[in-house]
């Protein structure tokens with residue numbers, strides 16, 4: 384059991400949560416720092432696809448560096464002592480925060496706008512690097528003192544290298560349901576769903592099955608956000624609608640959303656500046672510089688991110704048709 388494994392250099396203090404892939408503990412590192420220590424389940428290590436997904440998460444989390452991505456401190460992508468040490472967020476993920484709200488799941492506008500602007504900033508960075516996240520949803524957003532960070536790089540890949548298409552059905556763009564590849568625009572669609580959810584208190588599309596959700600995403604149009612919440616800035620409301628355009632080419636970029644959200648907060652959006660900031664990642668391996676992109680630029684990595692593979696139409700599971708409803712929360 385992963386619960387019984389120990390990771391050298393860390394003292395496990397208490398469990399924080401359990402996901403499909405791993406168990407996460409609050410742990411004290413030997414240097415005194417508290418971390419969220421992700422340890423893959425035994426089952427994850429035995430299953431090649433799941434193990435690669437975890438390895439991908441470790442490598443990309445350590446490679447990327449941005450104030451609104453969950454920071455990785457150290458990790459080991461594969462093997463019996465695979466782990467990922469992350470910045471610890473005492474309030475857990477955003478789903479937990481929304482669930483704990485009294486009454487509705489609606490955040491105060493300024494708080495929601497700030498979280499959304501931060502996630503849009505993280506996506507702007509990833510898209511700038513040519514990567515797609517593929518799993519933007521509250522479960523993968525962590526908030527501390529009002530500022531948000533996007534986590535879970537397990538499904539992330541560089542579009543130039545190709546990768547396995549996936550997503551969570553409540554947040555998945557129409558073209559993904561059609562079996563097309565993920566893109567920056569499909570991340571923007573997921574961000575559009577998150578905008579609706581945080582600013583109106585409910586998701587725009589609901590359903591009890593994968594098929595019902597697919598029909599909703601492909602054929603329905605939600606009410607304008609400003610009708611559901613009169614406090615929402617009309618430009619933000621219009622952009623949220625555009626982010627949910629059925630055709631990917633009609634959606635705004637993550638950066639346009641970031642700018643609109645910051646303007647709605649009364650701030651003057653600045654260009655994101657990316658300069659080089661390499662730092663060691665996995666201690667045990669030589670490093671290779673991937674690119675020069677930023678103050679929030681990626682750290683060196685040991686090898687290319689996982690993620691080769693399956694063309695979208697080949698994404699079949701054992702039972703036949705690919706059905707991410709089974710896998711993702």
Ligand SMILES: Nc1ncnc2c1ncn2[C@@H]1O[C@H](COP(=O)(O)OP(=O)(O)OP(=O)(O)O)[C@@H](O)[C@H]1O
Nearest residue numbers: 399400401402403404405407419469470471472475
């Ligand atoms: N950095 C963190 N700080 C605090 N709590 C965390 C952190 N990372 C994860 N957790 C807690 O652990 C839970 C499980 O984490 P997560 O969902 O990332 O696991 P996973 O198995 O890798 O994911 P998945 O189910 O998508 O495969 C989260 O829901 C959250 O409660």
